[in-house]
Amino acid sequence: MDKRAINKICKLLRLAQSDNPHEAANAMRHAKAMMKKHGxxxxxxxxxxxxxxxxxxSSQNTPAHWMRVLASTVADAFGCRYFFRETWGTNSVVFIGVHPHNEVAAYTxxxxxPSGNKSPLGIP
Structure with a gap:
């Protein structure tokens, strides 16, 4: 699939939400034509x-229960999915979602x- 075509179509679709009706209609027409041309x-x-x-x-071991609960809560709040990944003894959380929701979830x-592997609020 042509990434450049998809990016161009995405820009046209954003432009199709313009307050200017002529500009919006023209952008939508071009977007639909490009979609048809590129399949x-x-x-x-x-x-x-x-x-x-x-x-x-911060966890070097299997993620603690509180960390899994936090990741799940954050992912749900931003409409994302998540999973934990272990690479060479380092754990990370991967948030998957529609941009920029995934980045906001990771930031949150x-x-x-908390820093370190201590549980917030005494959650096990």
Whole structure:
């Protein structure tokens, strides 16, 4: 699939939300023509916005229960999915969602999780 075409179509679709009706109609017409020319569906456009953002945790072991609860809560709040990844003894949380929700979820997790591996509020 042509990434440049998808990016151009995304820009046209954003322009199609313009307050200027002539500009919006023209942008939508061009977007639909490009989608037809390149064989790109609306689903392809939506999926192109799904990204992943990884943030390192302070845990060297299996993530504690409170860390899994926090990651789950943050992911739910921002409409994302998440999973933990272990790479060479370093744990991280990966948030997957529509951009920029994934980045906001990772930022929130990073700034909400306490430093070290201590549980906040006595959660086991």
């Amino acid at each position: 790109i569906s609306e689903d392809d456009i939506q999926l192109s916005e799904v990204k992943e953002t990884e943030t390192t945790t 997790f990073t700034h909400t999780a």
